[in-house]
Amino acid sequence: MIEYRNLRIALLGGGSVGASVASLLLEHGEELANRVGAGLELIGVAVRDLDAPRTPAIPRELLTTDAESLILGADIVIELMGGLEPARTLILQAINSGADVITANKALLATHGPELFEAAEQVGAQLYYEAAVGGAIPIIRPLRDSLAGDRVARILGIVNGTTNFILDLMDREGASLESALATATALGYAEADPTADIGGYDAAQKVAILASLAFHTTVPLESVYREGITEITRDEVESARKAGYVVKLLAICERLTDAETGVDGVSARVYPALIPISHPLAAVHGANNAVFVEAEAAGDLMFYGAGAGGRETASAVLGDLVSAARRHVIGGPGVAESTHANLPVLPIASVTTRYQITLQVIDQPGVLATIASMFSDHGVSVEAVTQSVTSVESGADGPRATATLVIGTHAASEAALAATVAAVDESPVVSAVVSVLRVEGL
Amino acid sequence: MIEYRNLRIALLGGGSVGASVASLLLEHGEELANRVGAGLELIGVAVRDLDAPRTPAIPRELLTTDAESLILGADIVIELMGGLEPARTLILQAINSGADVITANKALLATHGPELFEAAEQVGAQLYYEAAVGGAIPIIRPLRDSLAGDRVARILGIVNGTTNFILDLMDREGASLESALATATALGYAEADPTADIGGYDAAQKVAILASLAFHTTVPLESVYREGITEITRDEVESARKAGYVVKLLAICERLTDAETGVDGVSARVYPALIPISHPLAAVHGANNAVFVEAEAAGDLMFYGAGAGGRETASAVLGDLVSAARRHVIGGPGVAESTHANLPVLPIASVTTRYQITLQVIDQPGVLATIASMFSDHGVSVEAVTQSVTSVESGADGPRATATLVIGTHAASEAALAATVAAVDESPVVSAVVSVLRVEGL
Structure with missing residues (x-):
């Protein structure tokens, strides 16, 4: 020895x-x-x-x-x-x-x-x-060293095992959010107070770290846009699956140019989003984590493994x-953290994504045209509409037939989408806005 | 500036x-x-x-x-x-x-x-x-640095994009090896002389590098066991799919103890093997590469991306x-390559894997018992047998009915399996040994 x-x-x-x-x-x-x-x-x-x-x-x-x-x-x-x-x-x-x-x-x-x-x-x-x-997953060193000669364009991470476990259980077994959370707690995947996980706070901290590193820029936690999974329902997960998507809580950061101001910057955000079933991130099950990196020269990379555990x-x-x-x-003085790029951090309003909006509407002629024109009036372009199960609900003038419309949009700004949804919500032909989910471009 | x-x-x-x-x-x-x-x-x-x-x-x-x-x-x-x-x-x-x-x-x-x-x-x-x-995939640095405090137990890599493209096309479109190779050549995924890829030589070089790094041991190229994909048929791929497997050319290295001698060492090998469809490596399509690492503390990790391209x-x-x-x-003198462990490199005979053997047999009573006893005589334990399509072939005494037997074994040594196959091949009730494929334990 x-x-x-x-x-x-x-x-x-x-x-x-x-x-x-x-x-x-x-x-x-x-x-x-x-x-x-x-x-x-x-x-x-x-x-x-x-x-x-x-x-x-x-x-x-x-x-x-x-x-x-x-x-x-x-x-x-x-x-x-x-x-x-x-x-x-x-x-x-x-x-x-x-x-x-x-x-x-x-x-x-x-x-x-x-x-x-x-x-x-x-x-x-x-x-x-x-x-x-990312727990055991080597991601900091690859970003800091291996990709140091490349330009990262976007990172999409499943970086919170608790929420992935919950969403995966909802997807694979049709569980409700509450029962999936209860299972996660019983198995030790969720804390007694699950707010940090299901509220997206844990993922927001992680994406602030990844964004700072990937873009050589200080990205403060306060500038990370954050939504958790607390509003996700079993129906949304099921209808996403039928449309060829799974719902994942994504931690996203990317280089972005604000379309209006032309400012080049960085966006960092956390929200539940639909991703195509065929995408490698959709195959990340249970409490596992994965970080998908899109780099200019390297192309697409994915790092997968256990995101937690002692x-x-x-x-x-x-x-x-x-x-x-x-x-x-x-010996030697080591390498300083690289923040030379100093890119501005852009607000969520600079981000455009596709959306999937589910509406409960009155089933009568002309409704689709009415709704379609509300979308186009607000500059949101509709890509596809699916009308499904018709049911009967009680209206002011007695029972009436209703239909479910699932509307997929082309990329739209946060502001245009919000205005569209507000208008749709007030329309007399719409009985409920069932869900509004982002579809991440992949 | x-x-x-x-x-x-x-x-x-x-x-x-x-x-x-x-x-x-x-x-x-x-x-x-x-x-x-x-x-x-x-x-x-x-x-x-x-x-x-x-x-x-x-x-x-x-x-x-x-x-x-x-x-x-x-x-x-x-x-x-x-x-x-x-x-x-x-x-x-x-x-x-x-x-x-x-x-x-x-x-x-x-x-x-x-x-x-x-x-x-x-x-x-x-x-x-x-x-x-692994081309763009960061794998050397994670093995050398990120996992430097852990113990790697096994690495399974899809490290040759050409063969993965070919096998994927055979799996997804039912192509023959020849036509899939022709497509790969036409698309620039295969060289004019494809021997280095489809013969497994390229993968053998890569696994020698990975094994040396992961096990802090010099693993010479000559000690890597190598089989290519040249014998893989469309029928094998199709029947693997039906049984819930895909065929991948795997570059494998692992820490191993020889069961007979008790010697602790390292095995490095390349061969086509069956892996379960649900395994993350099965989802690696086209010319992509992926390296799956099993480490003692970190658990399972996977690194995925483009394995080639300028x-x-x-x-x-x-x-x-x-x-x-x-x-x-x-400044500073840098880090020397770590080869302190100096583990012996074990031959393929030290490796035990499961196998899937497909036989064409004469369809008459008692055949299954005859074959089963040949397996047990050689110490190979049968896990499952499926008998499928019966057809008619011309025998010495006129037409006779034949059946296809797919036999899955428990883990067996290379030597025991070879002896079993030799015996089965000589049996009068067996008209052909259609294929012998390893099933990698995952």
Whole structure:
């Protein structure tokens, strides 16, 4: 066995990812040392409660509640506490004490990323965050390095496993949102308070990180447009399937030119959208994640895998650890986060997409023409109309026949579409606007 | 505009990838300079014929036939000539003159990789080769860096676009191998001499590279077991589809323990195999590539995209160029190729897989029992038997009824299976062994 000098690793956080990182590090230490050319010595794990049960177990002598002291003796600090504070303060302390930092903290990066990257750059420290997006899936490094010579045009990600599990269950078993969420909670895929997932907040944090990286531009979390899946119904999912689509919560960022102002910029947004069943993203089932990247030269790429899980996420953390450790061995000031492009972030109003609108209308002659003219009056071009099941509902003048119209539009602006829907909603021939869903161009 | 110092880039080879690299480098030069923090000056492109037509065009003043002189003035050399010589000699010259080298040359890496990596390590140069496997797909960097803290258990790759295009056409349109190959040739997916692709030689080179990287072990090309798709028939593809499988040419490498000797090692092999229709690899259509990675902690990952094409492959080359250039800016001796594990490479005889065997048998009572006992006599356990279409053929004693038996086995060794097939083939109740295909465990 070769004798190496040791690098001192401090771990902040002993949750499921932290416990897996500690366990893998202790178990595979010699193998990793051979890969790095240095020993990786876990000097301690900072936790809030020394006696909390952990799986896998962490040796008692490694645990401490004093994160600040632990950091002081470390070459590399791994932050897996989550949340904004004290994670932010501890990471800044680590950077300023000369350590490299690895974090999986998407909320912190999306909120305080620029501050952390700047602090790191000033002292020549590195900040690694492969585990912050897509769990085990290598996506940060491919965007940062592999595609560094290319131009990313658009990224479409399924980056939240909980919502994908729910939508997949609704699609494959006809479950309602409520029952699918209950199943997700029972299986541990959803938190007790599922708002961060089903409200799209988690995905919004991740897309802010991806957009910043892909477009060499700071994309603040506040500028990400966000809709969750809370309004998605079983009927919408079923009718999407009949039309050859599946509903996915997509985290999208792309280079975009605002059609009116001609401004070149970046859009970052999260919403449920219809994608064709034949698209590779439609085949992402269960709690899996996938990131689909459209690049100018490379064409279409997809990165697929487990988006969460203690051991899975720990794999990404350990990949970063090997990179950080190799840099310690070889020396050099490292690479600064690239934000030279400084593109403006465009509002959702700059985005044009196709839409699928489902209306409940009164089944009488001329209704289709009336509705079609409302669309054209607002500059929204109709691509296809399907009229389906006719039923009977009670109207003001007694029972009347109704029909369901599913209208697919060509690409339209957010504003034009909203005005159209408002007008349609007030029309006496329309009894209900059942759903309005974007169809992502793929 | 910021003024940077220039890094001098020499390009060897002006084929479709080389011309695309030159074009992207000239077109995006300023953008790349901002990402790197240094100018990337293309000082010349070494070609065999100055007057050959190229798409995209390369400015005439950059072209030279004197590769050796070009190398001498370069900080970074990009080798896109292909073939073993003079590529090998020129790369060694570049390394010894202090340049970093980027290559897409899979044949060279699979054949002389250890020599090149050792030469680079001795002078502290780096050798990048993201474009050698999977075209535009980032797979080398994820294996080398992102999964560096994990243990890869198995890789299954569709790494040859030509054969995937052919098999996909046979599967989706019922084409014969010959007509699918003709279509591939007409569309430019197959070379005039398709042997390297359909014989599995190209895939064997790529799996040698992937296996060496994933298992930190030198895997020589000669130790890769190889079968091509030349024997695959339309009937096999069709009957696979009916049984819920598709036929793919798989490049497989995995950690393996030889059941008899107990030796831990690595297996690398290429052959057509059946994979379940529901597996993500089954959805890889046309000339696309995908690499499916099973890692201990990360679980299943898949990397998907264009496996060939001038611009697509150029994207991977430019990603390597940015990495190499950043290293020049930051300094440091770089990372040596990791081969510390030195695992033995096991022969195909160490591999056990399931099989699907299709037999034409005489349709008379007791045949199934006879055949089943031949399997069990050789220690091959039958999982399922399907008897299908009965037809009439002319036998020695006049016309006789025949049936098709499709036999699925449990995992069996290569040797046991071969002995079984030999015995079955000699049996008087068997009129033909129609096909023997591996079923990859997924």
